[in-house]
Amino acid sequence: MNSLKNRVFLTLLDFTPEEIDGLLRLAASLKQKKKAGESHRLCEGKQLALIFEKTSTRTRCAFEVAARDLGMGVTYLDPSGSQIGKKESIADTARVLSGMFDAIEYRGYGQEIVEELAKYASVPVFNGLTDEFHPTQILADFLTLREIFGALKGLNFVYMGDARFNMGNSLMVGCAKMGLNFTACSPAGYFPNAALVSRCEKIAAETGATLRFCEDPDEAVRGAQAIYTDIWVSMGEPDSVWEERIKALSPYQVTKELMAKASKDAVFMHCLPAYHDKKTAIGKEKCEKFGRDSMEVSNEVFEGPQSVVFQEAENRMHTIKAVMAAILGGAQA
Numbered sequence: 001m002n003s004l005k006n007r008v009f010l011t012l013l014d015f016t017p018e019e020i021d022g023l024l025r026l027a028a029s030l031k032q033k034k035k036a037g038e039s040h041r042l043c044e045g046k047q048l049a050l051i052f053e054k055t056s057t058r059t060r061c062a063f064e065v066a067a068r069d070l071g072m073g074v075t076y077l078d079p080s081g082s083q084i085g086k087k088e089s090i091a092d093t094a095r096v097l098s099g100m101f102d103a104i105e106y107r108g109y110g111q112e113i114v115e116e117l118a119k120y121a122s123v124p125v126f127n128g129l130t131d132e133f134h135p136t137q138i139l140a141d142f143l144t145l146r147e148i149f150g151a152l153k154g155l156n157f158v159y160m161g162d163a164r165f166n167m168g169n170s171l172m173v174g175c176a177k178m179g180l181n182f183t184a185c186s187p188a189g190y191f192p193n194a195a196l197v198s199r200c201e202k203i204a205a206e207t208g209a210t211l212r213f214c215e216d217p218d219e220a221v222r223g224a225q226a227i228y229t230d231i232w233v234s235m236g237e238p239d240s241v242w243e244e245r246i247k248a249l250s251p252y253q254v255t256k257e258l259m260a261k262a263s264k265d266a267v268f269m270h271c272l273p274a275y276h277d278k279k280t281a282i283g284k285e286k287c288e289k290f291g292r293d294s295m296e297v298s299n300e301v302f303e304g305p306q307s308v309v310f311q312e313a314e315n316r317m318h319t320i321k322a323v324m325a326a327i328l329g330g331a332q333a
């Protein structure tokens with residue numbers, strides 16, 4: 001892989017398949033080191049700022065633990081506890097933080113915000129989720145797939161549900177880059193936008209990936225080796241969209257019956273958090289209001305033998321560590 005030293009990490013569109021492969025190999029080797037208890041302080045003494053304008057469990061913990069394992073210090077700026085956006089612009093924040101930190105992670109709303117931050121910052125910026133993209137999540141998902149299937153190229157990957165938002169977009173980009181057969185299975189109007197599809201089609205033509213957009217769940221999952229879904233209402237969306245989403249996306253819920261129509265070796269994947277039961281405040285409220293037991297995935301599938309969701313969650317840390325080790329520490333796979 002080329003050195004990724006001092007690159008920004010905003011979307012996988014900016015990285016070649018070789019660079020993504022290098023990051024996955026580096027993540028696998030750092031995971032081994034962590035499990036073996038071998039020190040890997042590749043960014044000793046560096047400082048990381050974490051800006052979270054939306055809430056998080058996995059991404060925040062992954063960045064914090066990875067940074068500490070690499071020998072770095074971390075400062076967390078929560079959705080309400082800083083001047084960002086209220087009293088200070090993104091451009092000014094970028095220049096202030098660049099004077100104190102070696103890198104900045106940003107989670108928030110539009111992709112243009114993280115791009116603005118990167119434009120004005122003089123240190124690398126990492127995208128920890130925007131409305132459009134969630135690139136560190138895709139690295140974790142692909143590391144998980146590699147651990148299970150040995151390789152990514154040619155895998156039949158199906159994304160079920162609302163494919164217009166960060167997860168549908170980023171998985172399509174990742175699959176196109178790494179040569180998977182990607183299917184978005186959604187109702188009409190819920191597919192990724194035409195400009196991104198056309199960009200991904202050009203990438204797919206070079207990598208051997210295929211892209212398919214299908215409204216019929218039974219047809220979509222035939223031969224599928226990975227079935228992926230995400231919540232139906234994302235962070236930052238108004239409460240009022242729940243009703244239309246449930247109506248449109250109910251036929252796309254991942255159930256045991258649907259999994260049975262996929263390949264025998266198929267795995268179930270989800271970026272989490274998931275509404276698979278009524279054990280959360282929002283899950284309970286919405287399930288009771290709309291007369292359901294679960295939303296995008298049934299509890300049986302979530303808890304079942306094909307589910308690899310917690311392996312994905314752990315891999316968030318190893319892959320984010322690889323991104324920082326390569327960009328800040330110059331590590332190669």
Ligand code: CP
Pocket residue numbers: 055056057058059060129137271272273
């Ligand atoms: N998958 C993911 O990004 O989880 P968090 O929202 O908990 O960070």
Ligand code: NVA
Pocket residue numbers: 129131165166167230231233234235271272273
């Ligand atoms: N689409 C979800 C992903 C969470 C990791 C959201 O943006 O809330």
